[in-house]
Amino acid sequence: MSIKDFVAEAERCSQCSYCKWIPFDQIKSLRFGLGCPSLAYNNFNSYSARGRYSVILSLTKGWSDYTDKVKDIAYRCMNCGSCDVSCKVCRYNLEPLAMTRELKAQLVEDGQTLPQHTVIINSIKKDYNTLSRPKAGRGKWADGLEVKDLSKEKAKVVFHAGCRFSYDAEQQKVARTAVKLLLKAGVDLGIMGKNESCCGGRIYDMGYRQEFKDCAQRNIEAWTKAGVKTVITSCADCYHAFKRLYPEVGSKFEVLHTVEYIDRLVKTGKLKFRKTIPLTVTYHDPCHLGRQGEPYVPWKGKEKKIQNQIIVYEPRRPRYNGAWGIYDPPRDILKSIPGIELVEMERIREYAWCCGAGGGVREAYPDFSNWTATERVEEAKATGAQAIVTACPWCEKNFSDAINTMGDKMKVLDIVELVEQAI
Helix, strand or coil: CCCCHHHHHHCCCCCCCHHCCCCCHHHHCCCECCCCCHHHHHHHHHHHHHHHHHHHHHCCCCCCCHHHHHHHHHHHHCCCHHHHHHHHCCCCCCCCCHHHHHHHHHHHHCCCCCCHHHHHHHHHHHHHHHHHHHHCCCHHHHHCCEEECCCCCCEEEEEECCCCHCCCCHHHHHHHHHHHHHHHHCEEEEECCCCCCCCCHHHCCCCCHHEEEEEECCCHHHHHCCCCCCCEEHHHHHHHHHHHHHHCCCCEEEEEEEEHHHHHHHHHCCCCCCCCCCCEEEEEECCCCCCCCCCCCCCCCCCEEECCEEEEECCCCCCCCCCCCHHHHHHHHHCCCCEEEECCCCHHHHHCCCCCCCCCHHHHHHHHHHHHHHHHHHHHHHHCCCEEEEEEEHHHHHHHHHHHHHHHEEEEHHHHHHHHHCC
């Protein structure tokens, strides 16, 4: 595809501004009613999905050329997908998220890149991770665990730690705990260790399509060689990449997030909570686990018009509106832990506010990224919760950094940590 494929969409956008807010019937207060961080922070229409459609029109029709402002407008999108689900409340023939991704991909193809992103891509090519760490150290987080090394052995299930859980010393305990729980449940489990590659999801959102495909092929080939049937990860970014993006390049593995598997164990009685945790928490829905966590549905069809007016798709096109993401499993786990009181924020499920870490924004625009996280922390504080719980290391890192900047004392926890404490 190219941005030319989105010209028709750009021309039929009705400028309703739904892409800027959460759906109006979901708004509980003006303070927490906005949906698009890019628009809210930059306060100019060009930074909304509607504005980016206008950029595509301008570029494709020759009204303007690439400028630093065009790059800024494109790359300041976190690809969180809030605009996409809000748009689809009242429209069926626009794909704002796909459009913003394609705009970035076009910029990359035409050499209009950011130096901060180039550093990440160089790290991917050299060491297969986004954090510029040596490839040889990727599996050290699992030292001491009695788990299979799938570079030498075979197993039906692979646990994919992901870049941040692999290299962030403060977060590695989450991956270790997840593996312990799975092993205790009798799962035939292994890890790729130093041979694990970045999922590629983050660089896909930054516009680097070929580099994403390289990451996908490395992982798919490694899993196939190891006899893997199921992939489990504790990272929302990895989950989305494996669930939604990998099938387009040939992947046929079952994909589960750790919260899905733990929820199964709890509901089948294989995992029981014996300890009480007196804590009031609120749950943050990661974008890539929630509204972008819906399963991939293949489609190869055509857009047609009835009477040259009404747009239809033959065959019927899948409608990713965020409603079927992973929302209940993490909440059911929290509700089943004795002593935990779950209080909800105003923007939840497919309408959740982004943590601010995605789409290459954390790396290229740290102030904007931190502001976005701060907004979510303020929303969490408004519930009276003592801790914000989530299921993604990137969300957790961004929230922790924001809280430190704020000088606040709110705790940030991965749901796996609470599960371990309650067993």
